[in-house]
Structures are given as C-alpha cells and as structure tokens.
Amino acid sequence: MQDIIIVGAGVTGCALARVLSRYEASVKVLDEGADLAEGASKANSGIVHAGYDAVPGTMKARMNVEGARMYPELCRELGVPYRMNGAMVVAFSETDRKTLEELLEQGIRNGVHGLRILEKDEMFALEKQLNPEAVCALYVPESGITSPYEMTFALADHAAVNGVVFQMNTHVRSVKYQEGLWHLETSQGPETCRILVNCSGGDSGRLHGEMGGTREVEIIHRRGQYYLLDRPEVLPFDHTMFQCPTVMGKGVLVAPTVHGNVLLGPTAEDIDDRLNTETTQEGLDRILKACRLTWPGVQVRTAVTNFSGIRAHEKQGDFIIGPVDGAEHAWEAVGMESPGLSAAPAVGEYLGAMLAEAEGLTKKAEWKKPIPLPRPxxxxxxxxxxxxxxxxxxxxxxxxxxxxxxxxxxxxxxxxxxxxxxxxxxxxxxxxxxxxxxxxxxxxxxxxxxxxxxxxxxxxxxxxxxxxxxxxxxxxxxxxxxxxx
Amino acid sequence: MSEILHKQLVIIGGGPAGLAAAIAAWEDGIRNMVVLEREDTAGGILRQCIHNGFGLHRFGEELTGPEYAQRDIDRAAELGIPVQCSTTVLSLSRERQITCISPEFGLQVIEAEAVILAMGCRERPRGALGTPGTRCAGIYTAGTAQKFVNLEGLMPGKRVVILGSGDIGLIMARRMTLQGAKVLACVELMPYSSGLNRNIVQCLQDYDIPLYLSHTVTRIEGRDRLTGVEVSQVGPDRKVIPGTQMHFDCDTLLLSVGLIPENELSRGAGVELSPVTSGAEVDDSFETSIPGIYACGNVLHVHDLVDYVSEESFRAGHAAARRIQGSQRKEDLTVKVRDGSGVRGTVPQILKLRKDSEESVRLMFRPAAVYKNMACVVECGGEVLMRKRAMIFTPGEMAVMDLKPDMVRKINGDLLVRMEEA
Missing domain, CATH: 1.10.10.1100 (BFD-like [2Fe-2S]-binding domain)
Incomplete structure (x- = not known):
C-alpha cells in the first residue's frame, strides 16, 4: 500500500516523483516499459523550446516558458547535459515571413526573451550551410538542447535517493476507487494507494477514463520519425533550425544534439497503435526531402540510426494538468506532447505543489541532494x-x-x-x-x-x-x- | 604533467597486421618498440574465426584463424616483442604522440619515431543502411554473432536471414546451421556476391541455403524480438522493384554488408584518407601522408585473405625500421597510381621509385564488378607495363599485380590500372 502511485515513468512522471519525494509520503512509480523514458521521453527532438509557438494563455505556453527557465540550473544540479544553442525558425517565402512575425508577437506575449527577426546578412553569417533561398528567420536565443532520457534518469535518480520506488514492466490494466483507496490491477499483480496520478503519456486517455474522469479526453497518437547522423567533425548548424510550424506541429528541424550528433526530423503522422514506433521508407524519404529545404547539402550516408517517437496529442491541443474531474484523490498530466520535455520541470513543481496542498502532505525534514550524473x-x-x-x-x-x-x-x-x-x-x-x-x-x-x-x-x-x-x-x-x- | 615515454616504434593493433609488422621491424634490429592491443589477448579478429582456410598462401596449409594468429603470437613472444594488451589508444597526433589507457598502466603518453597503424576494420551496421522498420532485438552484424557463438558459446537466434554476402556472413550461415539454427536465406543487394567464391560453395550451397542476388531487406518487423523481414528485389539501379516482396518469418537478421577500415585515430592525426578505400593513402613503403606514420592490413584497405595482410604488414614493418635506422634511400621519382575503368581502390596510391631499384612493387585492388575473360592492365604513359588475364575478376577477391623490378625501372610517370577486353 502506497500513499501515492504515479503511472508513467517518462520525463513528466519522473519530474513529479522528484517533487513529491520532498514530502512525507510513500511514492511508487509504475511503468509498462522496461526502463524509464521508454515512451515519448526517449524519442523526441531533445529541444528545450523557448516557448514562442504555444498559444498565449494556454497551459502549454505557461509551463513551457517556466520549464525552459528552470533548465540551466536544474541540469547543472543533476549533471544533465544542456546547451543554450539558440534556434532559428526559417522563412522561405514572404508568406512565411508573416508567420514569423506572428510567432514573434506570440512569443513576446508568452514572455520569451530576445526574439527578433534576422535578415539575410545576419542569418547567413550565423549559419553558412543554410539554403541560400531562405528569406529571413526568427531568432530564438533562449532555445536549448538537452538529452531527454538522461533528464528523465536524473530526475528519477533524485526521487529514488529520497525514497521513491520505481517498478518497471508493469502495465496498469484497470483501476477502481473503493472505500477511500485506489485499487490497481497490473501485469505484475494488484497495487493499492491513497492517491493516484496519471502521467502515462500515450496511454493517458484510457487511464483517464478508467479513473472515472468526466472530462472528455482523447489522445491522438502522432508519430514522428527521425534520422540521427554520426557526430561530424564540424556541426553543419550550431542553432536548432526550424521551418515554419504547421497544424501538425513545429515542422521539420535540423538540429545538433547535445552529444554532437545531427538530428533530422520529425515527420508527423497520426496512427492508431500507440506503441507502433516503426519507421517507414515514406517517412524517411519525407524527412530527407523536407530537410533539404533547410540544408541543401544534407546526406544520410553517415546515419547512425533512424527511429520514431509517438507524441500524445490531446484533441483540444493543450496540456491537461491538475485534479481529475469527477474522481477523488486522482490527478493527471495528460496530453504531454511537445513542449512536454521543456515544460516537465515546471509541470512537476506545479502539479506537485497543487497535489501536496490539496492532499495535505507535509514536507520532510530533510530532502537529500541528488547524485549528479557523472561526467562522461x-x-x-x-x-x-x-x-x-x-x-x-x-x-x-x-x-x-x-x-x-x-x-x-x-x-x-x-x-x-x-x-x-x-x-x-x-x-x-x-x-x-x-x-x-x-x-x-x-x-x-x-x-x-x-x-x-x-x-x-x-x-x-x-x-x-x-x-x-x-x-x-x-x-x-x-x-x-x-x-x- | 607526468612523464612521456619514448619509443622508436609503436604499433597500434595486435592482430595479424600489427604482429607481422612488429616481427619484421624486430628482425631488422628495432628493439625499443611496443604493440598496443585493446583486447586482453593478441590475435585480433582471427581469434573468433574458428573455421579453416587461413594460411594457404603463406604457410601452404589450411589453418583456422586462431592457429594462424598463434603462429605470429608465438613468433613475437619468441623474439621478445612487447605486446601490451588491454590497452586502448585514445588519440594520435601528427607529431606521433600517442595517448592510451589500460587498467594496468593507467593513462600513458608515448612519443614514437615511427607509428604503424594496424587497427583493422569494423562492420557496417544497420543504421548505415537506413532500413526502415522497428528497432527490435535480434539484429546483429555477422561478426558480433560470430563473437557470441565462437567466443562466448552463446547462440544469438534460431531462424536466421542474412543480409549481405560478405565473407563473415557466409561463414556465419554455415556456423549457425551447424549449431542447429535454420538459415532461411542469404540476401545480396548486388547482382554478385562480395564474398569469396569458395565460401559461397562451402557455406551456402553445401547446406542448401538460397542466395538471393539483387535483393534487399525492405522492412524489419517485431516489437520486442525480430519476428520477420520483408525482402524485395532491386533493379539494376539498386532501387526496390515494387510488388516483389517476399516474407520470411525469422528471429534473427545477420548483417554482412561491408567492412569499414577503422580510421578514427588516423583522421585525428590528420592522415589523408582515400574516399574509395576509406583507408590511408600510402606510398609503396606503406607510409601515409604524415611522415613516420605507416598503415597496413585492414585499416589500410579491406583484404580478402589474411595472408595478404601479413605480407603487406611485413613490408610496412621493414619500411618503418629503415626509417628509424636512417637507411631510407632517397627516391628519384614519385608517381601516382590511378584507378581506371573497372578498378577500385588501388593500393598503394603513390610509388617512390629509384632508378636502380631491385625491388618489385605489388599493386592490389578490388574489381568494380564481375568481369569474365578480361585482362587487367597496368600502363604508364599509354605504354602497357603489365597485363594479366583471368577467367574471372570479382569484387569479392582482390586482384594482385606484382610489377617485377624490370617493369618498375620502366616507370617514368603516373600509372593507370584498368580492366580491358582480353
């Protein structure tokens, strides 16, 4: 019997677990994967977005900007690689330029600092491999890169140092609230707890229903395929290079990873099976074609791998964070697609504080410091x-x-x-x-x-x-x- | 800063190339030398090649890989050549300064008068092919599977498809079969195999394993462990022909899709590499673009037979010894060797010649395709120096052109190596 069970050991679940480890409560995190970060947290662009492209006033906008601001200090403390390399959103037409101006306006409203439009001279001076046909770019100096799975590991490690238990290979089949307790049927047997939290990413729509949530939640599984290229001697781009966003997401990017590789992708395709992380020839071809617009010299001869991740897109388009409407002692962070990684530290703090207060948790006398990830x-x-x-x-x-x-x-x-x-x-x-x-x-x-x-x-x-x-x-x-x- | 060790000669890699180079240099009188080997024992990849067929050219008998390696290991030990195992070189500089680590000696910095690169090659992995599908367990390079089976005694799977018909893939088709696995097919992108003909016969045909030429794996299936692969035919342009898919239920996919010389250290030192061989560009003494740095064996270019590796490495070892002893003779003429039609990656790329030379020169290359009843020609300024006919030239077998001293003395300009009608 636990005080709190968190379902989902992705970056959101682990950020929350770390925050809750400050309180006098037994916390267990269950995940169907064999390891932490086995879902979207291991297979995404690894970008700490500055927060210009979320609609002002949404949870996404707020959590993104707050989360991104926490990254430099948090990464230092946990030993997670992070670099504020800056980003550019590149326009290839005058229509695109209008989009950039809107993004700039939106970014300012969201509280993002340092945004401005770069004209050709400055843009090409910064990025020499950029397609000469580019018209202008939105410069985002606060954009960063990190290692999403290492962030998840470090958050979980810190939670575990403070007593949180992580149990993998555990799929939560069903849950029932009875006589003041949550009863879980899992692939590893029954579990009970006082407070249940749904951070289960792609599975969070189903679990929301299981928990008796009255709000309509529908998760769309949106697959993004990527190419990862070997570490080149010289990075082709130092900034994260976006194209203009579309209704399906932030568009295709060419980005350095925090480990010095080059990432190309993602595609955006809605699929039925939340676990189908297959890559397809069409998808890979599409990445290459799209990336060529940003980087005409792109080649995948040095590809180390191709992979895909699946974003949990909630139909309404925003994060849903807070108590589960219509259920008792039930909490959730649902629809955690991009900018979920950037937002995670803020989501952990926000949801953790709200939960602790409502559930009457008291802080521990001592919260142990993290064991930072070792220097490689x-x-x-x-x-x-x-x-x-x-x-x-x-x-x-x-x-x-x-x-x-x-x-x-x-x-x-x-x-x-x-x-x-x-x-x-x-x-x-x-x-x-x-x-x-x-x-x-x-x-x-x-x-x-x-x-x-x-x-x-x-x-x-x-x-x-x-x-x-x-x-x-x-x-x-x-x-x-x-x-x- | 701790002390820097000084050596006349450092050989990076204790496989057949490194050992042969060391033996040659020692026999020439070099004593202050060390062979650095990253594994716990010398012998290189031969240690896991427990099949026979090694040594026919060099010893006139058929040895297994470990037996072949042991002859050089024993010889090196007999001479007293220091082979420092469990030692990985982290970097090499243009000034021939080597940084290496080992559990026993910690981090060492060594300055060498000459360095011989003998790091061997590695296998091309799945990522480089860009094959779409899942990233499940059960996909191994043939060499990794060979290591599991032959060195660890562990089987990597039961129902196997092999992509690529390189020699290790062919050898593993037989090995897995003998160990009780079912090998369903060997699938090769090209219209010919890149392996030795004797391996096609002895490893596939003898066990009724079908070889699908001009085919490739177009999809990898299975969420946890591999459950199957889709194989499609490709056209002459190597593009997939739609509608030609076949399906194989298998739990294992072995990749034998090419070997890449391991030149990270060479690149770090600024050694000029050939885009064709992926190895260093060398002269006929196997010296790279950086004076005092030599390269031989599979790090220079991927060989078909270890016998040639040893032969080449003896030459490199002697050349390094001559440099250290200052007995290198000045060349009278430097010429380039160029690949002509049908020829890929001729090594050496540069010849440094003396008018009174009494030495022969060996040119080695891979035919660009299968050529039947054709001749290989070495010409200089339009004049044919040497011509060799063969029933068959194939990319799986290296072509060797030995220019005799009298031919070498005739060279007065760049050489062209090409195939022509017989």
Missing part, C-alpha cells in the same frame, strides 16, 4: 582521464570505442539509484552502443557486464522489454547435457 570519460581532458584511471582502473578499460565509454562507467550506470537493467538502458545512460558501429564491438561486453552486475546468466539479459531476448541458448550447456547422456 569522453568529455574529460587528458589529465582528468589520467586521474579517473588512477582512481578506478576499470576506467582504463574502454568498452565502447566509438563513444569512448569505459567499463567503470558502465558498471556505475547499472549501480545508479534507478540503474540500467538492459542493454538499451546501458546505452542511454552511458552512450555505449550509440556510436557509428551501433554496438557491434561493445554489445557482447555490455551483455557480459550486465550479467555480472545483475547476477543472472547472459541469456537472461534483454535489449529492453522482457520479450526482447538477445541470446537463446548456451552451446556449452547443451554439450554438458550430451556428456551426461
């Missing part, structure tokens, strides 16, 4: 690396060549408060396997290290979900069997 070996200077190897000889054993990840880093990632339990979990926490060889060299070693750390045979290690087996049998076992026979 990859980013260290030679002297720092020398010290790191002296401190822990396992830093002298390089496992991932492409991304320069050491054995010590992989073991540390498995031992984090909410540590990696899968190959993908190691990949997202350390970048081992994220590089150009895609884990060709390091994945056998990662499987071996996971097996040692978790104390299970290598055949029990999974890529991500329980059914994503990697190895189906031990040849030596079979031989032993024959020897006995």
């Amino acid at each position: 070996f990859h980013e260290m200077s030679t002297e720092e690396r020398r010290e790191a190897v002296e401190k822990d000889p396992l830093n002298g054993r390089l496992i991932c060549r492409c991304e320069v990840v050491t054995e010590a880093e992989i073991r540390a990632a498995i031992r984090r408060p909410v540590g990696a339990t899968t190959v993908d979990g190691v990949k997202r926490r350390t970048r081992a396997g994220m590089g150009r060889c895609q884990g060709g060299f390091c994945s056998p070693r990662v499987v071996e290290i996971l097996s040692e750390e978790l104390g299970v045979p290598m055949t029990d290690i999974r890529k991500d979900s329980p059914d994503s087996w990697l190895l189906c049998g031990d040849i030596r076992e079979a031989l032993k069997g024959e020897a006995r026979a």
